Amino acid sequence: MLLSEELLFQYKRCNRRTFLNVYGEESQKQPEKEFTLKLRQEKEFHSKRVLEIYNLRYYQPQVLIKDTENILKLALMTEDLMAIGVECIYQGIIAHKTIIINEGKEEEITLIAFPTLLIKQNIPSRWGNWSYFPVNTPLGKNIKAEYKIMSAFGGDILNQIQGINLSQTHIFLKNKYKPYHLNLNMWISSSRDLVRECVSMLANKNEPEIFISRQRCGFCQWYQSCYSLAKSQQNLSLIPGISPKKQELLIKNNITNFSSLSQITLSDLKQVFHGEIANNIYQQTQSLFTSKAILKNILPKIPTNNIELYFDIEAEPERNLDYLLGVLLVNHQTQQQKYYTFLAKNIEEEENIWQEFVTFINQYENSPIFHYSPYEVETIKRLGYLYKTSSSQLKSILSRLFDLHKIVINSFFLPVENYSLKSIANWLGFHWRNPKTGKTLSNYDKLGGDQCVFWYDQWLQTGDRLWLDYILIYNEDDCLGTYELKKWLTKYQDKLA
Ligand code: SF4
Incomplete structure (x- = not known):
């Protein structure tokens, strides 16, 4: 049996995912989300940045196709480089065969890890007067238990290969200029426990129960099959x-x-x-x-006005950029509605769109501004502070913001699987469009903000306006979905009166 760092990492997050990756039917697997591709590019970029920080002469073992056979070949090439004592190995692979006792039976397992760097140090090993320690480069900004366990997993393999006891490994987080030093002795036992659990599940073919979680399942290629099964069960x-x-x-x-x-x-x-x-x-x-719907608590007064504004933001967290402020203006007197956009085509335009947005909003000083998350309030505060908007103007905008998410979760139990805007608006009969085809999206291929992050990145890379058009359609639907919810809340309130 082969147990790679990737499988183990997935096991830590969802054991069912590892099970399906080994035993699931390929035909049930969805293609990778476009956002995953962006993450892979970011990881590559981050790894190269770390390589530059260490500033060492490096060697990179390579093969054309990374199938199982070639991965083991790469592991041998990596060992050859360690044996001759090169200063640093970039994107090497380390593998070690071991025996794990599972239910009284011996299981032969090949453990495989993918440290971004292997750096030479002056501690003797089976190679000679030198050995290597691993550097991992996860994409997170904060250290997490799963990063430590994965780093310990690689450190443990390296110990076996080199015949030493490393005291520490390095974990280089994103946007950091120094590595986190992991005390290996403290984490090796957690890593071994996880390996044993995972091997036992795989060797005994124990298919784990489904647990659908919005956060965890959102990027998983097995979502469609797990969700259908969860529905039927x-x-x-x-x-x-x-x-x-x-x-x-x-x-x-x-x-x-x-x-x-x-x-x-x-x-x-x-x-x-x-x-x-x-x-x-x-x-x-x-x-x-x-x-x-079941009323949970007293429903606060939902404001109404001849002109109402429905507001939604698209952001690029990596660049700390809020690049689209989208507003749907609904005029109840004229029965008209119009979608306005304040779109920054690059980071330098953020200030301009913010000032234009403030001017626009100030034209409707009696209009409530509806949105669906605390993010809009936080962003208005951030942009106002950053671009020196007067506190009276800022107060006026903030006082008109109504977070419908807060109202919904405090006041209702709704017949939905989760309290995202999409689930609630879908229940009310509103469906998002697929910006590429114009067709209504099904439950499975719902879009999320992550898709917009990918599209905006594509816009920056290619300059093709089509990517921005996709984002505008998606954002307009977010505003329209918020409007649907407001209509329902007002009707509900009227019935109570
Ligand atoms: S969809 Fe969710 S439950 Fe199913 S394998 Fe993926 S992460 Fe696990």
């Missing part, structure tokens, strides 16, 4: 508020799916969870079961 993870631990607890109490959960009474559920948690799960399930 009436999987509990499709109910908002059910975490993996809560799902486990429900299953222990023989509440295995949505159907069984919807049958039980609130007092029965209170035997499993404390008061408020039980009540929230109960009400959420009832909302889904009856396909109706």
Whole structure:
């Protein structure tokens, strides 16, 4: 069995993903998202930057195709370079065969890691008076347990190959100019435990349960197949508020799916969870079961005006750039609506679009500005401070902002799988367009902000206006979806009056 660093990394995030990558049917796998391609390019860029910082003469073992056979060939080439004592190896591969006892049986495993750099040091090893330590270059900005475990995994393999005990490895995070020094002794046992668990799952072919999570599953190529299966099983993870631990607890109490959960009474559920948690799960399930909204708390007054503004931002977090401020203007008197855009074609234009946006918004000083996340408020504060907008102007804009997300999650249980704008607007009958085809998007291929990040990057690289047009369509639909939600909230409020 081959166990690569990549499989182990995925196992740490979702064990089912590793299982499917080994045993799943290729035909069930979706193509990689375009955003993943961008991440790969960023990783390459980051690795090269780190290489420059160390400023060492390096060698890079290469093969034309990276299939299993060639990966093992690359591992041998890397060992050859270590044996002759080159100063630094860039994008080498290290592999080590070992035996792991699984349920009393010996499993022969080849462990494979992909350290970005292997740097020569003056500590003797089987090569001679030198040895190597690994440098990993994950894309995160903050150190995470999973980075430490992966670095320890590579360090452990390197120890076996070289016949030494490395005391530390380096982890070079994005935007940092110095590496994080990992105390290997503290992390090797966690890495070995993870390897054992993963090998046991793979060797015993134990297919893990599904748990659909918006954050984790969003970029996974198995999403479509997992989601279809979860739907057919009436999987509990499709109910908002059910975490993996809560799902486990429900299953222990023989509440295995949505159907069984919807049958039980609130007092029965209170035997499993404390008061408020039980009540929230109960009400959420009832909302889904009856396909109706349930009022949770008093609904705050939703403002109305002849002219209302619906606002959504597209940003490029890597460049700390808010490049599109999109506003849908709805005029209830004339029954007209118009979408306005303030679009920065590069980072230098951000100030201009902000000033134009402020001038535009100031024309409608009595109009409420609806949006769907705290991000819009934070961004207005950031841009106002950065570009020295007067505090009175800023206060006036901020006082007119209404975050419909906050209103929805505080006031309602809705019959949706999650409380994203897309899920709620879909429930209300509004669907986003695929900007490339103009066709309505299905549940599976919903677009997200990450897609816009990729399109904007393509615009910067190619200068092709088409990429910006895609973003404008997507952003306009975000504004229209927010408008649909506001209409529904107003109607609901009117019924209560
Ligand atoms: S879709 Fe989600 S549950 Fe399924 S394998 Fe991917 S990350 Fe895991």
